[in-house]
Amino acid sequence: MTIDYNMFHLPAEIDLLFDNKKLDILKYLGILYHSKVNFRKRKLNFEQLLYYNSLLYAENKEYDIPLIYKYLKDKKRTNKIIINLENLGFIQIQGDIYTSTNKLKISITKKGIEEIDSWESENVKMQLEKIYIIMKNYPYDNKSIKFKDLLYEGEH
Template sequence: MNTDNNIFQLPAEIDLLFDNKKLDVLIYLVTMYHLAVNFRKRRFSLEQLLYYYSIIYFESHEINSPLIYKYLRDKKRVNEIMIYLENLHFIQIHGDIFTPINKLKISVTQRGIGAIDALESDSVEMYLNKIFIIIRDYPYETMSTRFNHLLYEGEF
């Protein structure tokens, strides 16, 4: 039997469990929402978003192993997620074709803020609150050496 033309697809539950791009998109959007609305940050860098994404992952999963490999994998995927969010008009990317990726700034739009405000599930509210607490407790500006320790040692 020739299976070259057959398309194999995992069940949605397994696909979401191991490669949940929608959850990743939500985490980045919620992070930008909190930074803009609750912490009055207008623009943020990709490095700042990766920092918070890594901290959220660390706090959500009880692990004590280095996160450097996950961080590098996420660093490759963040551009794709930002393009997706910009195509939805949830964020705006500030820069031009000549701006290096590490110099780009990102801001959340009113449409992105409205999308988060429209979520009305109790479980989503709890998740939003958890991300707010993590952002509050681990400010980006003061954590560079501790974050490096987390990436390479697995401890904060």
């Protein structure tokens, strides 16, 4: 008896919809880009990246659900994304082997800024505009009641 393993694979469209690493890379690079270019913050920490990524996700949803599970899942995935961006030379990580993940400082490099500035896709420009609006409207505050409500109660 042979098994047709193609039966167990998702179509590419579905796979990209739920696990789109390229879109995740664009979001994190866009957050770092806007923090430096528009908000004059040279470095962000790990929690700030997760904060803005969670708000981007929440703003695109039409229903209120707690985001704590997505936040914790993204916390694991963000490490890989940061490593990929550093390997591409788009970001720089300040810290050493003994620095905990939450204390790492991450900044976009000149190469990363030039790369974003060179993108001409309307979809990319729309995504970058969404990131800018979120960052402008919801500045990071680690004691934010609004963010805690969003994480645990789904209200925004």
